[in-house]
Amino acid sequence: MGFAALNGFVWGFIIALMALGLNLIYGILRIINMAHGALYMLGAVIAWSLVPFIGFWGALIVAPLLVGTFGAFIERTALRPVEGQPTLTIVATFALMLILQQAALMLFGSGQQQIADPIGRSFSLFGLSYPAYRLSVALLAVAAVAGLWLFLQRTRVGRWVRAVSSDRELAAGLGIPVPVVYGLAFGLGSYLAALAGVLVAPFTSVDYLMGFDVLIPAFIVVIVGGRGNLSGSLLVAIAMSEMENTLPFLAQPLWGQLLQPTVARALMLALLIVLLLLRPQGLFAKQTTG
């Protein structure tokens, strides 16, 4: 139970990183990025192939940068022509997802790979032994979120991003280079997805299909947390992941036995649909930063 709660916390941050990237891309470009899971996978797969040469911490720095640059590139080349047409952008990013997955399959093979735990030690907390690396994941994710927040709130380029998000025409009229902001937003979103991918690599299996499992939760988080609302995304991601991980235990007295993880997941998803019906604009839809 305690272990599950800690796991839920760590996974919550991973989903939050994904959702923040999705939210940023949606807020700026109005694109539902179906390829987001593939970018996450790409981060993990590239890190896996870099670890033998530059070690895990090197890969943690390099792989997201590579994917981020690549993201800005695909925004410029493949997505720019269809921007503003919702159905076509969904189709185009869906096509990119298929291409990236298949490319990863061909280049890296279909096997499930593992990256060794880079810290390798456990520590005890409240009488539980917990891998130190997983806790550092949570810390690194917090740092990334804080960095994103500082970038958006405190820098000139961050102000551009917020300006384009709230009113594209006005921002362009004020001389903000909107196309640059577009590329930047997609690149930054890709960077965050890849960062999440590298961070989870030491405690999940790395393969070309790993992006699926996080894509739908991340989408739900964006919608329930409120589109364009970054702190809402963070809160919902952690709450959702926490519930999914602890529900099997919490429901034990009612259910009479341990709930199967798949049933817990289904219940969780059903609950989120109900939430969506009650608050269609998301739980925290007031502010529109990011």
Add this chain to the structure above:
Amino acid sequence: MTGKALRVLIPIGGLLLLGFLPQILGLFGLSARQTAFWLALLTQLFIWGLFAMSYDLLLGYTGLLSLGHAIFFGLGIYGVALSTLHWGFSPWEALGMGLAVTIAGAAMIGAIAVRVPGHGFLIVTAVVSLILYLLVDAESGWTGGTNGVTVRLPQLDFGLFHLSLFDSHQGYRLTLGALISSYGVLRWLTQTPLGRAFVLVRENEPRAEALGYPTLRLKFIAFVISGTFAGLAGLLYVLINQFAEAQLLDWTVSANALIWTLIGGSGTLSGPLLGTGLLKLFEHILSGWWPQGYPLFVGLLLLVIALAAPRGLLGTLRVLFIRGIQR
């Protein structure tokens, strides 16, 4: 030859060709076994074509992008399979059950999905599909889960005659008949005021609302009709394949409907059929020497369609054809 004559001649020629295909294949000197193979392949194609066509009503006509179309395909399949296996329903009772479950499911999910604004529709359909998949997988003792269950439905009794479902010729006729009549109904529907109103919702929802059209209800109706025909495809699937597995509820099945519809040409009804046929055939050919290449090819093709020819194959051909006439 004028366009009008072609518009009549092509469908009639196509129908005759398909209707007498078993005989024609025989004339070309194919053995009974080879004929059976091609008929079985086409039978599968008709089922998936009907599935894609039902999706087109939603995407191509009403402008709703769903990633949960497999829900209704799966409800049709499992409605038949489970009522046969666990409650001993007769084939007709089971088919009725399958259809009833599909329509009820479509009404329930539709009532939720069309109410969520913006891209919520996409997410709700995808999530419901995932929930259903997880439940079928979790209750694998009852549903067979990902290992699947075999259902024995040897024949359908039509009163005057029996249709043996193990015979490739009769299966071919059943699915072809279902496909053509469904196409007829859907084609007719799109010409009615209701069908026109769907297109209005797709083209300009705020204007439709301003003109007094009940847009929510229209989307709901389109969703239920589309789901019902997808369920029909599911019924055919379980009759022909006598098998149900959780993978049929997977989101990739829904994605296929999207892919076939877009590549063939959305908003045409016949385009999705063409897309299904071409891609299934291509998958079949490619599976021999480079099975991994298929998704890559589909991805590239889809990207080209999105960037250069959003009307899809048939839509683009149609535009070129009309331009040719006008010149």
